[in-house]
Amino acid sequence: MEKWIFFSLMLQLSQAEVHECEPGRMEQILNRGEGEEGCKPRLTVIRLPDPKDQFSHVTPSHIEVLRCSGSCLHSYHNCIPRETRTRKEKVLLSLRSLASGPAESTCGEVEVEEHVSCSCGCDISELHCTQRQRFLASECRCVCEDTREREDCIQKGWYWNSDLCHCMCPNRPYPTCPSGYIFDHEETCTCRVFSYRAFPVLELVIVVLSLGSICAILSLVQCYRKGLGLFKHRRETRIRTESFRVKVRSLNELLGKSVPGRRRESSPPGEEMTRLKVEPSGPEIS
Known part of the structure; x- marks a missing residue:
């Protein structure tokens, strides 16, 4: 319906009477x-x-x-x-x-x-234009800056997309490609395997996963050495062991100072008295 109204209006304008416009008439129209x-x-x-x-x-x-x-x-x-x-x-x-x-x-x-x-x-304003366009204020529209590329595209019979400022394959609309294929409208104008576009993405995913795994392993090693996080119990056990050793060392020194004379009388000549040695009940954790 809108197309019919448009064509009817164009037909009426083409059949309108055309004559010289006088200054007074022009001012009246304006x-x-x-x-x-x-x-x-x-x-x-x-x-x-x-x-x-x-x-x-x-x-x-x-x-x-x-x-x-x-x-x-x-x-x-x-x-x-x-x-x-x-x-x-x-x-x-x-x-x-x-x-x-x-x-x-x-x-x-x-x-x-x-x-x-x-x-x-x-x-519209210049904010509506892309990086490959400039705003033409006299016509209120965005135009492509690279006019040479447009001329080359039209000369070889291809379609120039003025919105994208890009040369595309002719014979639009483009055909529907089967599953796993995509229409290449920039170079070959044929259906191409879609998987080749996914390779860079797959490689990026593998690299990210590998780096993530390495960082996780290094973090676990640091936590194990410092006794943090999951290995917090290891740090507490080591602290208790060191505390026990200090107490044993202090007890040996105290015993050595309290009975020096008695220890010399009871000890055979030329034989050193064996000090008290006490080891912790649990296995030593390094």
């Missing part, structure tokens, strides 16, 4: 762009946004708000909002339910945007 047909906020019926998950329906479904619309003198310009505000509307929300019959309703509010003032201008 002034119409600032009249009732000009760019300004107008009452417009819009559909309210869908309610949240717990609600199934909002009433009313449509409301009337101010939105920018109208004619602009520049053929590439659009009527866009210059100032907006948020407007709250009271609505009735129907709760979502699996039971049959009328649904329970509750009162609520929804926020809608309303246009306060309007102006004619570009509806």
Whole structure:
């Protein structure tokens, strides 16, 4: 239907009477762009946004708000909002339910945007352009910077994608490839095995897993040597063993100082008295 209206309008324009435009007539036509047909906020019926998950329906479904619309003198310009505000509307929300019959309703509010003032201008800016594009303000669009690449692409009969600024295979739309294949629209224009693209990813995963395993092993070794984490009991056992050794050494020194004379009388000549040696009951843990 929209295509039919477009072609009908083009046919009417082609059959329109063309004659020399007088200065007065030109000024009159241009002034119409600032009249009732000009760019300004107008009452417009819009559909309210869908309610949240717990609600199934909002009433009313449509409301009337101010939105920018109208004619602009520049053929590439659009009527866009210059100032907006948020407007709250009271609505009735129907709760979502699996039971049959009328649904329970509750009162609520929804926020809608309303246009306060309007102006004619570009509806996009340089922020919408990619790294391979530049913003053409006179036409309100992004254009590719590398014009030579575009010319070479068109000369060899390929398709130039102006959105991506990239030369692609002709004969669009591209065919559907079987499972495990992907259409190469940049070089061969044929279906190629998809697995070759996965090799770098698989190698990266293997490298990451290997490094992770090595780091885990080194961490366990350090914990074992310092008695941390899972090996905390080993550190406590070593501390108790060292404490026991210190006590035994102190006891030997105390016994040696308390009975020096008696030990010399009871000991045979030329024979050294054997000191008390006590070993811990458990095995020594290094």
